[in-house]
Amino acid sequence: MNRALILGGALSALMVIAALLSFVWTPFDHGAMNIPDKLQTPNSTHWFGTDHFGRDMFSMIMVGARTSIAVACVAVGIGIGLGVPLGLWAAARQGGWVDEVIMRGNDMIFAFPSLVIAILITAVFGAGAINAIIAIGIFNIPVFARVTRGGALPLWAREFILAARVAGKGAARISVEHILPNIANLLIVQATIQFSLGILAEAALSYVGLGAQPPTPSWGRMLADAQTLVSIAPHMALGPGMAIILTVLGLNLLGDGLRDALDPKLRVARV
Amino acid sequence: MLRYTLKRLVSLAISLAIASLLIFAVIEVAPGDPASFMLGINAQEDTLAALRAELGLDQPKWQRYLSWVGGMLQGDFGTSYQYRTPVTQMIADRLWVSLPLALYALTLSTIIAFPAGIYAASRRGKAGDVGVMGATQVGIAIPNFWFAMMLVLIFAINLRWFSAGGFAGWDKGGWAAMKSLTLPAIALALPQAAILARVMRSSLLDVLDEDFMRTARAKGLSRGAALRRHGLRNAMIPVLTILGLQFSFLLAGGIIIEQVFYLPGLGRLIFQSISARDLIVVESVTMLLVFAVIMVNFLVDLAYAAVDPRLRART
Numbered sequence: 001m002n003r004a005l006i007l008g009g010a011l012s013a014l015m016v017i018a019a020l021l022s023f024v025w026t027p028f029d030h031g032a033m034n035i036p037d038k039l040q041t042p043n044s045t046h047w048f049g050t051d052h053f054g055r056d057m058f059s060m061i062m063v064g065a066r067t068s069i070a071v072a073c074v075a076v077g078i079g080i081g082l083g084v085p086l087g088l089w090a091a092a093r094q095g096g097w098v099d100e101v102i103m104r105g106n107d108m109i110f111a112f113p114s115l116v117i118a119i120l121i122t123a124v125f126g127a128g129a130i131n132a133i134i135a136i137g138i139f140n141i142p143v144f145a146r147v148t149r150g151g152a153l154p155l156w157a158r159e160f161i162l163a164a165r166v167a168g169k170g171a172a173r174i175s176v177e178h179i180l181p182n183i184a185n186l187l188i189v190q191a192t193i194q195f196s197l198g199i200l201a202e203a204a205l206s207y208v209g210l211g212a213q214p215p216t217p218s219w220g221r222m223l224a225d226a227q228t229l230v231s232i233a234p235h236m237a238l239g240p241g242m243a244i245i246l247t248v249l250g251l252n253l254l255g256d257g258l259r260d261a262l263d264p265k266l267r268v269a270r271v
Numbered sequence: 272m273l274r275y276t277l278k279r280l281v282s283l284a285i286s287l288a289i290a291s292l293l294i295f296a297v298i299e300v301a302p303g304d305p306a307s308f309m310l311g312i313n314a315q316e317d318t319l320a321a322l323r324a325e326l327g328l329d330q331p332k333w334q335r336y337l338s339w340v341g342g343m344l345q346g347d348f349g350t351s352y353q354y355r356t357p358v359t360q361m362i363a364d365r366l367w368v369s370l371p372l373a374l375y376a377l378t379l380s381t382i383i384a385f386p387a388g389i390y391a392a393s394r395r396g397k398a399g400d401v402g403v404m405g406a407t408q409v410g411i412a413i414p415n416f417w418f419a420m421m422l423v424l425i426f427a428i429n430l431r432w433f434s435a436g437g438f439a440g441w442d443k444g445g446w447a448a449m450k451s452l453t454l455p456a457i458a459l460a461l462p463q464a465a466i467l468a469r470v471m472r473s474s475l476l477d478v479l480d481e482d483f484m485r486t487a488r489a490k491g492l493s494r495g496a497a498l499r500r501h502g503l504r505n506a507m508i509p510v511l512t513i514l515g516l517q518f519s520f521l522l523a524g525g526i527i528i529e530q531v532f533y534l535p536g537l538g539r540l541i542f543q544s545i546s547a548r549d550l551i552v553v554e555s556v557t558m559l560l561v562f563a564v565i566m567v568n569f570l571v572d573l574a575y576a577a578v579d580p581r582l583r584a585r586t
Binding site: 104108113115116120121196200203204207208223226227230231234237240241245246248249252253 | 297300408409412413414416420421423424428519520522524526530531541542545553557560564565568
């Protein structure tokens with residue numbers, strides 16, 4: 001049995017459950033300040049301790065999972081929503097000018113330092129979750145376009161596609177009805193990887209104050225708060241840091257596991 | 272090779288032109304007028320107009336774009352709204368922090384990743400391989416700014432081996448400057464090393480399956496000798512590509528790490544300029560970073576094509 005798939009799936013599921021559960025229950029109100037209880041180290045009441053305002057870290061991490069997952073989810077959605085159609089279109093017009101324009105455009109976006117551009121976008125259009133999503137999402141488009149085109153090209157040479165063409169189906173219909181279902185595996189694996197990169201990017205943007213704004217808790221923001229206090233309250237950095245690491249690790253393992261499970265041919269050649 | 276180089280040069284020029292247009296456009300729509308920001312809310316209308324004229328903000332957009340690009344081509348990045356000093360000088364000062372930091376991190380990443388990747392490949396499927404690969408999985412998942420905080424906590428606050436932040440300056444001697452870049456470089460290098468080790472391993476594994484490796488073993492070379500003489504050289508091509516990409520990533524990625532360690536590099540310059548609405552600085556530093564990344568990619572492509580003639584034919 002595939003250990004990466006089980007471990008990765010369990011870790012990812014844990015985060016999703018924590019995020020969903022936070023809508024109905026958290027140990028404490030995540031926004032409630034309680035100065036007398038500030039900077040408590042982890043104990044039986046406050047499992048991950050409290051921050052400098054006496055807020056319960058565990059509750060904040062649970063609610064922060066919502067922010068991370070929502071931002072990464074929509075950013076991946078943007079990548080799939082725009083990248084996959086572009087990739088399908090490029091593959092259908094292989095070698096033509098449409099293909100050329102789409103792929104050169106992709107190369108352009110790839111050449112940009114994504115973090116710098118994301119900082120530029122959020123700084124200019126205002127810090128916040130929405131702009132962070134857009135800034136992260138833009139860089140997902142070429143990734144999905146490339147994966148889609150790469151997966152679709154060999155399929156276009158196959159006989160079942162020829163049969164569909166003989167039956168009178170147009171390129172658009174073939175792309176949706178025959179190409180897309182056959183590259184779904186590739187896209188799912190890529191989506192998992194982009195999801196984990198999205199969570200890391202969101203954390204970095206929030207950390208420098210350009211992501212989700214207070215009072216919305218986010219893991220990156222919590223780490224920024226922890227930084228000034230790291231000498232007296234290291235537990236403030238530990239909780240959110242572990243949340244990010246375990247989520248990203250879980251998603252990466254899930255992606256690896258899915259790739260192995262969905263396509264045994266790739267089992268030896270993975271990075 | 273000449274044809275290929277020319278072709279790549281044309282696409283390099285197009286990329287840079289589009290990049291400069293995009294950056295200019297984004298900065299143009301930025302809310303906030305630099306002139307009123309500098310003079311405060313009580314400024315008189317005629318003073319504002321005079322300052323706008325002095326900064327060149329009253330000229331048409333296309334003219335400002337052309338003079339910005341034209342200036343950069345001559346190495347003139349304009350004058351900072353905030354400090355009234357040439358941006359070129361500001362960037363040059365900061366590059367003395369950001370560039371050594373990126374190179375330092377790249378060196379560390381290579382020193383860690385190469386042995387780790389080679390070791391894992393040579394122990395394929397055994398406990399050593401599984402251990403190294405597991406460690407790299409964790410390494411990839413660690414956000415570098417969080418790792419930086421942990422390094423500060425352990426090596427600066429508890430052990431007091433390094434200072435928690437700031438930059439000693441090169442005038443105090445290379446040793447002090449390198450020492451203040453050490454923790455930032457480690458923080459930057461570790462996640463990159465994890466990626467590089469994985470590429471090294473998989474690239475080596477691909478080569479190990481090749482026929483010429485079997486021939487090398489058949490002619491009597493030991494495992495180690497075959498790996499060194501034939502395996503590594505062939506495995507290096509994809510590794511070098513990744514290495515080039517990582518350098519540009521480290522240069523741009525240093526932005527966040529510079530925030531953690533209060534290093535006076537390009538990243539801090541960008542953040543300070545954003546909050547001061549010193550848009551000409553933001554614009555020029557962003558363009559410079561984009562230029563560096565595109566340029567490194569271009570050089571890697573050329574180097575790649577020089578080593579591997581098959582690539583020239585394909586494009």
